[in-house]
Amino acid sequence: MYQYYNGLVIREGTEGVPAEYVEALFVDAGWASETPDWQKEKFTLIFENSAWAFTVWDDNKMVGMVRVISDRIMAANIMDLIVLSEYRGRGIGKKLVELCVQKLPHGDWFAHTSASNFDFYKRCGFEVKDLSQNGTCAYYGYIQARKEGHR
Template sequence: MRLEYKINEYCGVKEVEEVFSKSGIRRPVGDGDRIQRMLDNADEVISVRDEGKLIGFLRAITDYSYCCYISDIAVDKDYQGQGIGKELIRMLRERLGEEEIQYILTSAPRAVGFYEKIGFERADKAFVIKRKNN
């Protein structure tokens, strides 16, 4: 295994869909146009490949001064538990800084413990208007 992390390097829709599927994260796999818009409109994408194969990535929206919303952290289940998600977040924080920016995300129920373990705090004042369509 030879992992290579890259910041804002191109990721193709099909390989992103494959990582979404293999990670267990719920995303609109099969809607390539929507996935492409998700990638195109992200401010930061950090990817990780194993010998060229995309096995994980982080996608974030930020104003680079006050807050950063981490919209996706997806790692192929075959690679989970090896610190890859933690490294993706570390790289984002190193890139954007820690003193001025607050990092925000929503978590799938099974991932809550992971986020707490790496330093995220639960927020009880968040609000959501859910999508009408998945």
């Protein structure tokens, strides 16, 4: 599926997303740097193992992406929502969240994000719960990998 948004093209799909474009977005977001060659395939595999994904293109340049992990029935988790820094503030991120929620409109949605993004997700209709009342437990394998010298 393709759709147009403010002069950009949004593609839906989890296959054929070029690893180097994904890596460039991760680098721009500060999520990756100096990825070893043997690990670069992960930037394609994360899409192939996701339930849904959307990428945003300005001609042949990928300027945004989002991928979702879901059971496709009851719950979904937005894992990686990235918009290239020079394209932020144009509503691209909000549009990507809207497209995701349309895939499972009556399901429970969660966003894997940092507190600095809470206001953005509130504007998209998400609630930020009082974590002293309930919350999500997390184990971050990448942090452990860094401690062990694997990243």
